[in-house]
Every structure is written in structure tokens, then in C-alpha cells.
Amino acid sequence: MKKVFAALMTAFDADGNIDEQGTREIIRHDIDVEGVDGLYVGGSTGENFELGTDEKKKIFDIAWDEAGSDDVELIAQVGSPNLHEAKMLAKYVTETLGFKTISAVTPFYYQYSFDEIKHYYDEIVKDVDANLLVYSIPALTGVNLSLDNFAKLFSNPKVIGVKYTNPDFFLLERLRKRFPDKVIMSGFDEMLLPALALDVNGCIGSTFNINAKKVKAEIKAFEDGDIDRARQLQHESNDLIADLLDNGIYPSIKLVLQKMGVHAGYTREPMAHADEKVKAGADKIYQKYFAD
Ligand code: MN9
Secondary structure, three states, X not given: OOEEEEEOOOOEOOOOOEOHHHHHHHHHHHHHHHOOOEEEEOOHHHOHHHOOHHHHHHHHHHHHHHHOOOOOEEEEEOOOOOHHHHHHHHHHHHHHOOOOEEEEXXXXXXXXXXXXXXXXXXXXXXXXXXXXXXXXXXXXXXXXXXXXXXXXXXXXXXXXXXXXXXXXXXXXXXXXXXXXXXXXXXXXXXXXXHHHHOOOXXXXXOOHHHHHHHHHHHHHHHHOOOHHHHHHHHHHHHHHHHHHHHHOHHHHHHHHHHHOOOOOOEOOOOOOOOOHHHHHHXXXXXXXXXXX
16 A cells, blocks of 8 residues: 655744653654544654754654654655755764654755755765665746756666656646656645546645645555545545644644644744634634534
């Protein structure tokens, strides 16, 4: 069966410090209640690009300590435009901790040439015994990789695939056909069904922190050939996702988790804390989709 990974959230206290206990509770909820197959640690959903290096390490420490011996796969996102940091974190998660798979966002902010991007990936994997998934999210990074760019990145055997957070399904189809053995993980939860039709290997997403059971049912329906059922489940998930996006996705997922008894804490500034309107919106979402 295709794998479902939660893009792990980070719980922060009201001052923006990492709330270790809350983050552990999110991990336990994802594994024990949602039944995810894996966790993607240190991604956008973990507010990773708001963190300092020691804080990034702390998140990896918490995830490894809490879930390292669980029957789930763990992926550590180590990338950023700070290549020295990315290389150090790659070593840290694989050697000090025991992550087998790492991922790195395409370097952003400066408009790096493709050769610079290729060099970045080769450097990150060079001295570590780990496989890497490119994290491609053009809407947030501005970095668009072409099919030939992917071919060059994938020519490094340690670069085993991509977390594909991109609505370009023509490129997704071309990638799948040209690289049947590479791992392609779908990154837009609301587009899972068309991605399944193009034979992705699984999915990684923020909303799977609260909605993984329905997503697993959708994947099962798809694999059983019951496309009507799979489409119905995607419609239901997308009603939820549309409401979450409308109310502010990260604070809303955290507030829904809170309602589920998980101390998911606050988002970190500059991401705004939930005000009364957002809290009321999240209450409504919880009542509509999760209260029984
Ligand atoms: O990890 C997530 N991407 C971002 C992937 O949050 C930037 C997705 O799960 C989206 O949050 C989700 C809603 O658009 O698909």
C-alpha cells in the first residue's frame, strides 16, 4: 500500500519556544491515533524555516527519541540556503541519531542557477550514508525544476526521489514515466487522488496530522479499483482542507489537535497566534468533521 506520512507539526509555547512535551504528543497522536506510516520531520509544516540550528536539532532529537523505535519511517528535512548547516544537520541526523532518509528543500531566496542547486544536493549527500528526497515546492521557493533538471539530480544514486509539492501534473506524469524506480511522494493533500492515478509512491502532508484515517481509506479504495469511493473520500477531505485553508491552516490544525486532546501549542511568530475568530473557526471545523 502507498505510504502516508504526516508532515510533523512543532508545538511552541506562547513565547515561541519549542514545547517538547506538546511536540511528543503530536508524534504519539500521529502514530497511535492517525496510524501514519511515517513522519516527515523539519518541513514547512514544522515551521522549520523559522528555527535556529540548535532548535532544528532539538526537533530531530525529539522525533528520534519518541519515534525511533516505532514501526514508522522517519525522514529528516535538513535543507535551507545555509549549506554548511544542511551538511552538518545531515551528518547529525544520520550519525548521531539514526535517520536513514533525509530530504532537503531546494535552496531559496537567491536565484540560484541549476548548477548551484545540483552542487548543493551533491554536497549534502556526499559524506553521509543516507538517501535523499528532493523537496520541491515551487510556490514557496520560486524554484522550478524541469524534467531534465530532475534527471541530473537523480543521476546521483543517493538522490532517490522527490517530495513533489507542485500542482504541475504534466511534469508529474513525465517524471513518473521517465523515472519508474524513483520515489515520488505527493505533497498537496488536496490533489492526492490525481497523484495516485499517476502512480506516486505515497503522500506527505500537513492535514494527515488530523485526517490520515480517511486518506488511508481513500488509498485503499483507489487500490481496490473503487474510484467512485476514492473520489467521494477526496471530496470529503477537500471540504476539510478548504475550511482549514480558509481559517489559516497551521493554527487551525493545531487547534483541532488541541480539541482532540493533543497539546499542539501555538504557531511561532512571525506566524500570527490564533485570535478569537480563528479559534471559533477551528471549533466549527472540529464540530463539523471530527465530533461524533
Ligand atoms: O507538506 C503541505 N505543504 C505546506 C505539505 O504546508 C506548504 C501540504 O500538506 C499543504 O499544507 C496542504 C494544504 O494546501 O496540501
